[in-house]
Amino acid sequence: MKKLFVVGIGPGGGKGLTREAEAALDAAEVFCGYPVYIGLLRPMWPDTPALTTPMTRELERCHMALESASKGRTTAMVCSGDAGVYGMAGPVLELSPRYPEVEVEVLPGVTAALGGAALLGAPLMNDFAVVSLSDLLTPWETIEKRLRGAALADFSVCLYNPVSRRRAGHLRRACEILLESKSPETVCGWVKKIGREGQEHRLCTLKELSGEPVDMFTTVFVGNSSTRAVGGRMVTPRGYETK
Amino acid sequence: MKKLFVVGIGPGGGKGLTREAEAALDAAEVFCGYPVYIGLLRPMWPDTPALTTPMTRELERCHMALESASKGRTTAMVCSGDAGVYGMAGPVLELSPRYPEVEVEVLPGVTAALGGAALLGAPLMNDFAVVSLSDLLTPWETIEKRLRGAALADFSVCLYNPVSRRRAGHLRRACEILLESKSPETVCGWVKKIGREGQEHRLCTLKELSGEPVDMFTTVFVGNSSTRAVGGRMVTPRGYETK
Numbered sequence: 001m002k003k004l005f006v007v008g009i010g011p012g013g014g015k016g017l018t019r020e021a022e023a024a025l026d027a028a029e030v031f032c033g034y035p036v037y038i039g040l041l042r043p044m045w046p047d048t049p050a051l052t053t054p055m056t057r058e059l060e061r062c063h064m065a066l067e068s069a070s071k072g073r074t075t076a077m078v079c080s081g082d083a084g085v086y087g088m089a090g091p092v093l094e095l096s097p098r099y100p101e102v103e104v105e106v107l108p109g110v111t112a113a114l115g116g117a118a119l120l121g122a123p124l125m126n127d128f129a130v131v132s133l134s135d136l137l138t139p140w141e142t143i144e145k146r147l148r149g150a151a152l153a154d155f156s157v158c159l160y161n162p163v164s165r166r167r168a169g170h171l172r173r174a175c176e177i178l179l180e181s182k183s184p185e186t187v188c189g190w191v192k193k194i195g196r197e198g199q200e201h202r203l204c205t206l207k208e209l210s211g212e213p214v215d216m217f218t219t220v221f222v223g224n225s226s227t228r229a230v231g232g233r234m235v236t237p238r239g240y241e242t243k
Numbered sequence: 244m245k246k247l248f249v250v251g252i253g254p255g256g257g258k259g260l261t262r263e264a265e266a267a268l269d270a271a272e273v274f275c276g277y278p279v280y281i282g283l284l285r286p287m288w289p290d291t292p293a294l295t296t297p298m299t300r301e302l303e304r305c306h307m308a309l310e311s312a313s314k315g316r317t318t319a320m321v322c323s324g325d326a327g328v329y330g331m332a333g334p335v336l337e338l339s340p341r342y343p344e345v346e347v348e349v350l351p352g353v354t355a356a357l358g359g360a361a362l363l364g365a366p367l368m369n370d371f372a373v374v375s376l377s378d379l380l381t382p383w384e385t386i387e388k389r390l391r392g393a394a395l396a397d398f399s400v401c402l403y404n405p406v407s408r409r410r411a412g413h414l415r416r417a418c419e420i421l422l423e424s425k426s427p428e429t430v431c432g433w434v435k436k437i438g439r440e441g442q443e444h445r446l447c448t449l450k451e452l453s454g455e456p457v458d459m460f461t462t463v464f465v466g467n468s469s470t471r472a473v474g475g476r477m478v479t480p481r482g483y484e485t486k
Contacts, residue, residue, distance in 0.1 A: 008357075010261060018353060019265075020258040058483050082353075084360045090368035090481045097474050108361040110261060110325075110351045114251075117327045118351040125333035126381065127389050129372040129398060137482030138369065146370050146396040153392025154385070155372060231340050238333045239380030240301050 002102045004069035006089045008082040008109020012195020013040030016110050024107055025076055032065035033078035033088075040196075041078065062091045066099040082111035086132055086160060113158040116191035116219040119201050121233025123189060123221045124156055133170045134161035147174055151181045156227060156236050159220040162190075171220070172210040178222055182206055187223040189234040190214055203234055245345045247312035249332045251325040251352020255438020256283030259353050267350055268319055275308035276321035276331075283439075284321065305334045309342040325354035329375055329403060356401040359434035359462040362444050364476025366432060366464045367399055376413045377404035390417055394424045399470060399479050402463040405433075414463070415453040421465055425449055430466040432477040433457055446477055 005024040010016020017025075025031070031038055031050040038050045051068060053061040062077070065088075069075040079087035089106045096104050117124045129150040135143060150157050157178070162171045178186075184207035191201040192215065204212055206222060214220060227236040248267040253259020260268075268274070274281055274293040281293045294311060296304040305320070308331075312318040322330035332349045339347050360367045372393040378386060393400050400421070405414045421429075427450035434444040435458065447455055449465060457463060470479040 008361075015263040015266075016261050016351075018253060018259050018261050022262075023258075082357050082361075084357060084365045084367055085371075086368065086481065087365075089361070089365035090478050091483050093364050093473055093476050093478045094480065106361040106365065108259075108353045108357040110353060111357060114325050114327060114351040114354060114357075118251075118325075118332070118349040121336050122327045122330075122332035122349065124327055124373075125329065127372070127374045127386075128328075129370070129393070130367075131370045142397070143370075146398060149392045149396025149398070150372070153389040155389060155392070230336055233336050235333050235336045237337065238329065240334050 002069050002072055003074045004065055004092065004102050004104050005076045006079065006083045006092050006104060006106045007076050008079050008087060008107060008111070009037065009040065010110040010195065011081055011112055011115035014044070016115065016195055018109065021107050021109060027074055028076035029073045030068050030075045031078055032061060032068060032075055037078045037080050058088065059091060062088060062095050065092065066095060066102055069102045070099045081115070082109045084108060085111040085130065112160065112194055112219040115194045116221065119191050119194065120189040120203065120221060121230070121235045123223055123227060123234045123236050124158065125236045125238045126156065126224060128156040128158060130158045130160065132160040133167070133174055134164070135167065144177055147177045148180065151178045154224045156224045157222040159222070161216065162214050162218055162220045164216045171214055175206060175210040179206060182222065183225065187227040187229050187234055189221045190218050192218045194219065203229055203232070245312050245315055246317045247308055247335070247345050247347050248319045249322065249326045249335050249347060249349045250319050251322050251330060251350060251354070252280065252283065253353040253438065254324055254355055254358035257287070259358065259438055261350070261352060264350050264352060270317055271319035272316045273311050273318045274321055275304060275311060275318055280321045280323050301331065302334055305331060305338050308335065309338060309345055312345045313342045324358070325352045327351060328354040328373065355403065355437055355462040358437045359464065362434050362437065363432040363446070363464060364473070364478045366466055366470060366477045366479050367401065368479045368481045369399065369467060371399040371401060373401045373403065375403040376410070376417055377407070378410065387420055390420045391423065394421045397467045399467045400465040402465070404459065405457050405461055405463045407459045414457055418449060418453040422449060425465065426468065430470040430472050430477055432464045433461050435461045437462065446472055446475070
């Protein structure tokens, strides 16, 4: 059997790994992935050879992984967080019909929405939406439509890729759209470098959010109309409390 | 230090546990939780005493856990999937100011949206919304508003609690609402008993979904307008493929 695991390693590697992810990484003869994520695994797997490509060369990376597996070497494509949330599970599966001899198995992990939420408190306790502000692969008009829809329907919202060198104004514009239907006092929070050295988090309000020190390693949380700050934590009520 | 861990154990217990969840459960002198979830941990932790309450007695369970920790016994509140997604992290944190001597730490886990997505393929590769169809704690009108908003904005949608004995018609009604703006051919999928004995999954279309054998242990996935079936898997393109 020729096997390719697509593995979510959690937000910071190490302590966020699931048992099945760890077993797959143990079984792998080759790792494939973005160099930073491979680096997170090196303390535990110092010797497994790794195939890497830089950012923006994702499809090439997927071909590399499928090709490696097709040669009979058990391969693990390594993704930060969850393999299926803005990760490599999708493109690997899209390309996999060209490698019918390879069995692809996706192993889920703790994505930044869940890892960040736990550090802030419980912002996603009720219905929520996850939106990436990166317009590299999605037209900006689609992103605006999703932000507007999520705000109008009173979802808690988790924002991935809030800024980058190329899109410094995206978070400010996203806040403007959310403010069309969410209160400026909506409880928000952000988490930086989840599970890694330099981890940081803070609560703020929606009107303050665009002025916060958010960078490309930050995940942002915007509450729904019931979200509250409780003892320094961001908590969206589930409803038990008022029953 | 008086400590309460609120721990997400992943969809099925065992293989979905993260390293930090496992360490917290090792450290715990007492477990607290819904009896089924405690049962999932028994093969690994046969002897840790457990405090349980039946379903609908969630607040009582939270008080129990906080009280246990306040007596100096390191306690772990056990949640299926992720503690912060329809779990116990929220109510525990809401009640925690009454137990200022207890330090609460939330440890995230793989929620059913991620665990189920991995089994189906990669349905959540782009922006997505998570909606519970249970109206025990959320008014049904709010649920309809969120479904409508998510469909209009072309999110992939993951549905929790699609049916129960008391709400057999909810999934059918949810499908009607999603069909107002999503195509009847939209690729959908469902996963039953993720990570547990009797696990099952299947792809279908949105027009077929309400006739599928979905029960209270099922998580349902509705694609966005680009979601495709690729080699028997449900895949939402990220956009690399067309760049």
